[in-house]
Amino acid sequence: MKRIAFIILLALALALFSCSDADEPSTDAPTDVASAEKTDKPTERETEKATSRPRPTEPALNGGDEKEEDTLMKREYVAQNFEDMKCMWLSQFDLSRVYSDGGAQRNESDFRALLSTVLDKVAENGINTVILQVRPNADSMYPSQVYPPSAYVVGSYGRDFGYDAVKIAVELAHERGLSIHAWINPLRAMTDAQITSVQRDYAIRRWYDDSALRGKYVVKVGENWYLNPAYSEVRELILDGAREVMQKYDFDGLHMDDYFYPTTDASFDTAAYRQYLREDGTLSLADFRREALNKLVGGMYDSVKAIDPEALYGISPAGNYNTVYNSHYADVLTWCAEEGYIDYICPQVYFGLEHSSFDFISTAEKWQSYIKSDKVSLVIGMSLGKAQSGVDNYAGEGKNEWSEHKDVLKRCLECTKEFDRCIGVAYFCYQYFYDPISAEPNSKTQTERDNFVPVLKEISWK
DSSP: OHHHHHHHHHHHHHHHHHHHHHHSOOTTSOSOHHHHHHHHSOOHHHHHHHTOSSSOOOOOTTOSOHHHHHHHHOOSOOOOOOSSEEEEEEOHHHHHHHHEETTEEOOHHHHHHHHHHHHHHHHHTTOOEEEEEEESSSOBSSOOSSSOBOHHHHSSTTOOOSSOHHHHHHHHHHHTTOEEEEEEOSSBOOOHHHHTTSOTTSHHHHHHHOTTTBTTTEEEETTEEEEOTTSHHHHHHHHHHHHHHHHHSOOSEEEEOSOOOOOOOGGGGHHHHHHHHHTTOOOOHHHHHHHHHHHHHHHHHHHHHHHOTTSEEEEOOBSOHHHHHHTSOOOHHHHHHSTTSOSEEOOBOOOOTTOSSSOHHHHHHHHHHHOOOTTOEEEEEEESHHHHHOOOTTSGGGTTHHHHOSOHHHHHHHHGGGOTTEEEEEEEOGGGTBOTTTOOBOTTTHHHHHHHHHHHHHOOOO
């Protein structure tokens, strides 16, 4: 009897202990095993999503689950863009005197006043989107953890910012109802004299100083050094900078220009290509370079969309498509045909209607023909550069078109209605419209502008 009573008491004790353990979960361990496992690795569905694109993929830059990484990167601001994109590039050359004066960053109140006038003039001309250069030479126009302060803003390399000019630019643009996109140059860096003035806190300087990485991660072509996108570490640096600017500011998009590979010379990336071949790679050098850029462009798209799915990511290649593909190694055919690379392509169709080799209409038609994805749109880049010079020495019989006619851009703009993929245009650049300091109209382009601006204000591609 005592034995039976003991067994009953033992069973009751075990039951009570089990109930207590269930009601008071340990604070040292996850309460949901399934959730804990999901944090460590992606589910099968997530894995399929991450590798579904027919393009080279790389692991999440900071490690861990791709879905968790995306959540951590999202921002509260939701990008605002227009169905009809009427854009103007604001380059470092346009704004260098607005940013700096006498070799130093201009005082904040003067900068704010000058930039306010610039943006007012932009809006007056029917522009609704500004594309602001923030990284011209592996440097930064804003306080950055990734790239050093740009001489275009602070006066010379090695100096620090007195205030954040880019933050002001974003605020002023949005106050005027303008969409504003951050514009980066992906590969071009500084000269020797400039890079040696940069603090060693930045990767670009450390790579330059490291004999094992100089000529590998950074390669000199002419007077400038360039980042070599063949290496994942270099691509990650570029992506780090892109993520930083999109998270730090309420930009409505990210824009990348046409400075891709600076040379066709095989010596630029010999070591990387030889290593690729030793690892049983089969691509030609040209395709190896295109694949490196595809990884960069795809990674850039993913980074932008992870931060803000509504933000736009576009690329502006040179207008000569043969040069772009064969000399810059930009695989625009893939970018325009497959989802997951870009939202829009903005070729720099800086040609007149009478250009013998690349007239505006046939060149724009060629670029439109590359677009096979419904997710990719066409924004056509134009320039008043020839209107200012009055001559195009590469246009053959159309050499003097810009001096003989003062409505070239008006007629080109009207032609854009013929392209069903077109959603807008972009103009290079502000100094061809106005003097950035005095705000006086550029007299050499005045007539050309007076002809096309009224059309720009009214045109729609919907």
